[in-house]
Amino acid sequence: MRISCPCCGPRDRREFTYYGAADYLNRPALDADASAWDDYLHLRDNPAGETRDLWYHDPCGTWVAVTRDTVTHAVIAAEAVA
Template identity: 65%
Template sequence: MRLTCPHCGERDLREFAARGSAVVLSRPSAGASAEEWADYLHIRDNPAGEARDLFYHTPCGLWIEVTRSTITHAVIAARPVREAKP
């Protein structure tokens, strides 16, 4: 698989470190039950379709958000999350 770094261009996946989903989860409150915490830590939706994931491009230090299809594995978009190292 190849990803396009907005700073460096198209690169092999081996240059990136996958961080996981770009979707921010709502942390349970301090008084939450053990079941609520277990769900927060371990249960994730896995729908077919578009997914947003975070990747770190090691050579330039840029975090990117990649939108991809979980059905076809096609990369739909890639955008920077923060600027590259100078």
């Protein structure tokens, strides 16, 4: 599996660390009720197909949101988050 780092170009999966679902980008407001925070922390989809998650490119320090397919292992898109 290869991921295109927006900074460095296509690199091997070994250079990346997985940091979980892209849901982490949608942080509830501070005054949101407990169920919103419960969803944010614990509820995840487990799709057979397209999914979006966060990866960290260790050599350059770029956070990348990767859209990929869990069935075919295709990497569809990768964009810098930070």
